Each structure stands twice: as structure tokens, then as C-alpha cells.
Amino acid sequence: MKSKKLENAEENTLKVSQDIRVRFNETDALGIVWHGYYLHYFEDGREAFGRKHGISYLDVKAHGYVTPIVKSSCEHKLPLRYGEIATIETTFINTPAAKMIFNYKIFNAEGDLVCLGETIQVFVDDNNDLSLTSPPFFKAWKDSNKLI
Amino acid sequence: MKSKKLENAEENTLKVSQDIRVRFNETDALGIVWHGYYLHYFEDGREAFGRKHGISYLDVKAHGYVTPIVKSSCEHKLPLRYGEIATIETTFINTPAAKMIFNYKIFNAEGDLVCLGETIQVFVDDNNDLSLTSPPFFKAWKDSNKLI
Amino acid sequence: MKSKKLENAEENTLKVSQDIRVRFNETDALGIVWHGYYLHYFEDGREAFGRKHGISYLDVKAHGYVTPIVKSSCEHKLPLRYGEIATIETTFINTPAAKMIFNYKIFNAEGDLVCLGETIQVFVDDNNDLSLTSPPFFKAWKDSNKLI
Amino acid sequence: MKSKKLENAEENTLKVSQDIRVRFNETDALGIVWHGYYLHYFEDGREAFGRKHGISYLDVKAHGYVTPIVKSSCEHKLPLRYGEIATIETTFINTPAAKMIFNYKIFNAEGDLVCLGETIQVFVDDNNDLSLTSPPFFKAWKDSNKLI
Numbered sequence: 360m361k362s363k364k365l366e367n368a369e370e371n372t373l374k375v376s377q378d379i380r381v382r383f384n385e386t387d388a389l390g391i392v393w394h395g396y397y398l399h400y401f402e403d404g405r406e407a408f409g410r411k412h413g414i415s416y417l418d419v420k421a422h423g424y425v426t427p428i429v430k431s432s433c434e435h436k437l438p439l440r441y442g443e444i445a446t447i448e449t450t451f452i453n454t455p456a457a458k459m460i461f462n463y464k465i466f467n468a469e470g471d472l473v474c475l476g477e478t479i480q481v482f483v484d485d486n487n488d489l490s491l492t493s494p495p496f497f498k499a500w501k502d503s504n505k506l507i
Numbered sequence: 508m509k510s511k512k513l514e515n516a517e518e519n520t521l522k523v524s525q526d527i528r529v530r531f532n533e534t535d536a537l538g539i540v541w542h543g544y545y546l547h548y549f550e551d552g553r554e555a556f557g558r559k560h561g562i563s564y565l566d567v568k569a570h571g572y573v574t575p576i577v578k579s580s581c582e583h584k585l586p587l588r589y590g591e592i593a594t595i596e597t598t599f600i601n602t603p604a605a606k607m608i609f610n611y612k613i614f615n616a617e618g619d620l621v622c623l624g625e626t627i628q629v630f631v632d633d634n635n636d637l638s639l640t641s642p643p644f645f646k647a648w649k650d651s652n653k654l655i
Numbered sequence: 656m657k658s659k660k661l662e663n664a665e666e667n668t669l670k671v672s673q674d675i676r677v678r679f680n681e682t683d684a685l686g687i688v689w690h691g692y693y694l695h696y697f698e699d700g701r702e703a704f705g706r707k708h709g710i711s712y713l714d715v716k717a718h719g720y721v722t723p724i725v726k727s728s729c730e731h732k733l734p735l736r737y738g739e740i741a742t743i744e745t746t747f748i749n750t751p752a753a754k755m756i757f758n759y760k761i762f763n764a765e766g767d768l769v770c771l772g773e774t775i776q777v778f779v780d781d782n783n784d785l786s787l788t789s790p791p792f793f794k795a796w797k798d799s800n801k802l803i
Numbered sequence: 804m805k806s807k808k809l810e811n812a813e814e815n816t817l818k819v820s821q822d823i824r825v826r827f828n829e830t831d832a833l834g835i836v837w838h839g840y841y842l843h844y845f846e847d848g849r850e851a852f853g854r855k856h857g858i859s860y861l862d863v864k865a866h867g868y869v870t871p872i873v874k875s876s877c878e879h880k881l882p883l884r885y886g887e888i889a890t891i892e893t894t895f896i897n898t899p900a901a902k903m904i905f906n907y908k909i910f911n912a913e914g915d916l917v918c919l920g921e922t923i924q925v926f927v928d929d930n931n932d933l934s935l936t937s938p939p940f941f942k943a944w945k946d947s948n949k950l951i
Contacts, residue, residue, distance in 0.1 A: 380702075382695070382699065383535060383541075383698060384541050384695055384698055387534050387535065387536070388531065388535070388539075388588075391536075391871075393531075393532050394842070395532060395875075398842060399680055402679060402839070403678065417738050427833065428838040429879050430878050430879070431838060431839075431876065432874075432875065432876035432877070433874065433875045435871070435872060435873050435874070438871070440536075441536055441712070441713075442713050530846065530847065530850070531846060531860060532843055537723065539723075542727060543694035543698070546690070546691035547691060547826070550691070550826065554826070564827060565885075575731070575734070578729065578731070579690060580727065581727045582725065582726050583723070583724060583725050583726070589860070589861075590861050679837075680831060680837050682832040683827060683828060683832070684832070684835075684884075686832045687832075689828050737832055
């Protein structure tokens with residue numbers, strides 16, 4: 360039987376990269392992207408991840424759930440300006456809890472870290488009830504992606 | 508019998524004024540309010556009008572209708588900057604058609620005209636059908652407000 | 656001497672198409688893209704046009720000008736929903752005036768017309784003065800693109 | 804000499820309350836305020852605090868500084884819907900570091916906690932240099948407000 364440590368070492372890490380082109384309407388009078396728009400970038404990252412790994416908002420909805428955000432956080436290291444193309448890396452953080460946790464890293468074109476962040480989502484079913492354990496479809500999704 | 512001209516002169520004009528405080532996140536890298544945010548200001552004006560005259564989105568919804576925007580237009584005369592408090596005047600423009608037309612004028616604190624605009628909304632019922640004639644509640648609302 | 660009609664027939668029409676993926680945060684409680692977000696889509700179209708034809712906000716800024724929007728309008732024919740990928744066609748409308756006029760058409764994946772619109776921009780130089788005639792760089796740009 | 808505990812007990816806590824009327828364009832297809840808009844509400848709270856206590860963005864700018872956000876976080880407890888009027892309490896959290904920390908609590912009309920959050924800002928001067936110690940004007944502001 361494998362030790363917990365070995366099992367973790369074999370666990371798959373799902374990460375998706377996506378380009379972000381800064382829109383003019385995302386800048387503010389400081390000439391940089393207004394800090395609140397990074398949550399829009401996180402959502403772009405989350406949606407790119409979802410499309411690639413079959414766990415998008417629409418996939419989840421087809422199973423009878425929605426996944427509202429219960430927590431978000433963001434650390435800003437460098438600004439982004441209009442004209443820049445950045446890259447967002449969205450990584451799925453596995454947990455036994457009935458949650459979807461994503462970490463985000465945004466890099467500018469020079470490869471410098473611009474922003475770090477995290478969001479946590481929970482599962483709510485068609486009766487508006489919060490799931491206290493992972494819905495079956497989500498367990499199946501984690502298994503098929505070697506997320507222990 | 509009254510002439511058309513006299514009738515128009517006796518028709519009521521409904522207009523509501525509302526203050527707008529420019530938010531920092533509404534500015535762009537030109538240091539002024541990004542042009543698209545004026546549609547948010549028009550919505551604020553429309554909502555203030557609706558609350559005052561009992562024809563808000565929630566009042567309309569209670570009658571079984573929603574009123575999606577089918578047309579919007581905007582003319583920008585002067586910029587607005589962070590720190591400014593502007594005033595939006597929202598005027599209901601009466602028409603026999605099954606539409607809600609609002610005109611908007613935004614003035615800065617000095618009373619200069621900053622922006623002119625208009626939106627046109629139609630009525631869609633709970634079956635997602637477009638109303639070709641004014642819904643009864645809307646006719647009643649116009650009568651009670653002396654809009655011929 | 657060529658007739659006005661022939662001249663127009665030989666004038667180049669510049670048009671750029673760009674995909675738009677509807678973001679979840681662009682929808683509203685009616686389950687469709689909130690009407691004001693179409694101005695964000697127009698900006699995406701304008702920026703795609705600018706990058707392709709060397710007349711982007713950054714190109715214009717390098718020549719010492721900014722191009723604020725003075726007029727915008729929008730007609731909504733059909734809604735867009737989350738999960739849809741639409742196409743925006745941005746066409747440059749030539750005029751002898753010192754303006755940049757763009758027409759927009761947004762189509763859904765089935766090819767149905769979702770939205771029509773237009774924006775008009777003027778030229779403002781580094782001294783904040785409005786240009787009453789086309790700046791030299793803009794005349795040169797029009798010539799090189801066979802826009803009479 | 805006073806003990807640390809007594810000193811803290813005498814330290815002033817600055818808190819400002821502000822009403823928030825949920826705008827229709829802030830809702831999403833789940834029928835609730837999209838999570839990212841709470842950062843806009845935090846900014847409203849911060850701006851209300853700034854105007855009341857003379858430490859607004861414009862006051863700070865007059866002293867030669869801007870205060871970009873370096874960190875933000877948000878915990879969502881309950882949703883907000885169109886038509887609701889919420890209250891945001893913005894509390895200044897004192898620290899010896901060269902930072903402005905604000906805590907936020909948003910309550911619905913029934914007094915239930917809807918959202919908790921925090922933002923951290925730093926001081927950047929006109930030469931774009933990050934202040935490693937509190938600028939003099941900020942120390943003066945803290946003194947005058949009995950923030951030790």
C-alpha cells in the first residue's frame with residue numbers, strides 16, 4: 360500500500376494557461392488596469408480551465424448545480440497597462456471538501472509576476488441547497504483526472 | 508374639440524433628476540469617465556425615474572413583463588472626471604407605440620451639458636413574447652400620469 | 656473625370672472580423688448580455704481593427720493624438736447568452752470630416768444579426784485641442800488604404 | 804507610563820457607514836450581484852470614508868501621492884439581489900506600516916452579514932517610488948484622528 364506522501368506525489372496537477380489582452384476600458388485614471396478587473400481575468404482563467412477540462416459553468420449546470428464564489432483574494436505585484444498581453448495560469452487545487460479551489464498567477468509579457476490570487480467555489484443544487492459533500496459528478500470528474 | 512397643439516401643451520411631462528457621483532473605477536487612462544459608463548448612468552436615471560413614478564423594473568416585473576433595451580444612443584459634449592458630482596435628468600417621452608422611451612441629459616456641477624442620450628425599451632411577457640400593443644398596466648400608468 | 660458613383664465604387668472598404676466569447680460577468684438577471692456591454696464589444700472590434708490596420712489607440716497616441724468617442728449608438732435585435740461565441744464585424748466609414756466613424760455588426764454563431772451600432776471619434780492633440788481638420792498622419796493613413 | 808492594553812483601548816476606531824443600492828447591471832445570470840462587483844462596493848465605502856475623514860483619493864493626490872491597492876480579499880456569506888439596499892461599513896485598521904488597511908462589512912436590509920472583506924493600499928509618490936515609511940501627511944492625519 361502506498362504511503363500518503365507517495366500518493367500525493369503521483370496526484371495530477373491541472374493547470375491551464377490563457378492569454379489576456381488588456382482592454383482600454385479596464386484601465387483607470389492611474390493609467391493601469393483597475394485592481395477590480397483582475398477578478399474578471401480570474402473568471403477568464405476559470406472559464407478557459409473549465410472548457411479544457413470539462414468542468415465549465417455549463418458542464419456543471421448540466422449536472423444540476425451552480426458554483427457561486429464564496430471567497431476571493433488577490434495580491435498585486437506589478438501593474439498592467441493598455442497594450443499589454445498578459446498570461447494567466449489557472450491551477451486547480453484539490454481538496455476533499457465540497458469546494459472548487461483555483462489559484463491564479465498572472466504574468467506580463469516579460470514573464471514577471473503581476474498578480475496572484477485564489478477563488479473558492481461551493482456547489483449549490485437546483486433546490487438552492489448547499490452541498491456538504493462533493494456531488495457525484497464532481498467526484499467522478501476528480502477520479503477521471505487522477506485527483507485523489 | 509381641442510386642437511392637437513393644445514392637447515400636447517396639456518400633456519404631462521415626467522422628468523426626474525438624480526445626482527451621480529463619479530466613481531474612480533469609471534475613469535479610464537485618459538483621466539475621464541469611459542464613454543460606455545454613461546449607459547450605466549442612464550440606467551441609474553431610469554431606475555430613479557421608475558422608483559419615483561411606480562414604473563421601475565420591479566413594478567413592471569410584478570405585472571408579468573420585462574423591458575429589454577432595443578436601442579440606445581449617446582452624445583458626449585464634455586468629459587466627466589473623478590471627484591465630480593453630475594446631475595442626470597431623465598425624461599419620459601410619450602409614444603402610442605408599445606415602447607418606453609427615455610431621454611437623458613447629464614450636466615456637470617457648473618450646469619454645462621456633458622452628455623445627451625436616449626434609450627428605447629419594449630415589453631416582453633412571461634412567455635417571452637414581444638408585446639405589439641401597450642400592456643394594460645402600462646396604459647393605466649400613462650392615464651394616471653396624464654400622458655395622452 | 657470619374658463620376659461620383661464610380662469613385663465610390665473604387666474606394667476601399669476596410670472591415671475586420673473578430674470573435675467574441677460572452678463572459679459570465681457580462682450577463683444580467685435576465686440571463687442575457689446586459690445591453691451596455693455591447694459598447695465593450697464595439698471597443699474590442701475597434702481595437703482589433705486598429706491592430707490590423709495600424710490605426711490603434713497606441714498608433715494614434717504615438718502621433719500625438721487621442722480619439723475620444725463623441726457619439727455611440729446601438730440597436731439590439733437578438734440577445735446573447737453565456738456560452739455563446741459571437742462575431743463582430745467592424746467597418747471603417749470614410750468621411751472628409753476630422754472624425755473616425757466605425758459601424759459594427761454582431762452576429763451569433765448561427766449567423767443571425769444580434770446587434771448593429773456605430774461610434775464616432777474625434778481627434779484631440781497633446782494640448783487638448785480638438786482638430787477641426789484631419790491630422791496629417793490620418794490623411795496619410797487614409798491615402799495608403801485607398802480611402803478617398 | 805500607560806500599558807499597551809490601555810493605549811489600544813484609547814485608540815480611536817474610524818468607521819463610516821454608507822448605503823448601497825444594487826444596480827441592475829451588477830447582477831448576473833444567477834440573479835444575484837456578480838461577486839466581482841463587491842470590490843466596486845468596497846471602493847464606494849473607501850471613497851465615503853475618505854470624504855468624511857479628509858483622506859480621499861483627491862486629498863492624498865493633493866499631497867503628491869497615489870494609493871494603489873496591493874491586496875484585496877472578499878468572503879461572501881449571502882447573496883444580494885436587484886432591488887435591495889445594503890449598507891457597507893468601512894473601518895480603518897491602524898498599522899505602523901506605510902499602508903492603508905480597510906476592513907469592510909456589507910449587511911442587507913435585514914441586518915444579515917452579506918460580505919466581509921479587506922483591502923491594503925500603499926503610498927506611491929510623484930516619482931513613482933513606493934514609500935517605505937508613512938508619508939508625513941499621513942502621520943499627521945493619523946495623529947489628528949487619535950490613531951496611535
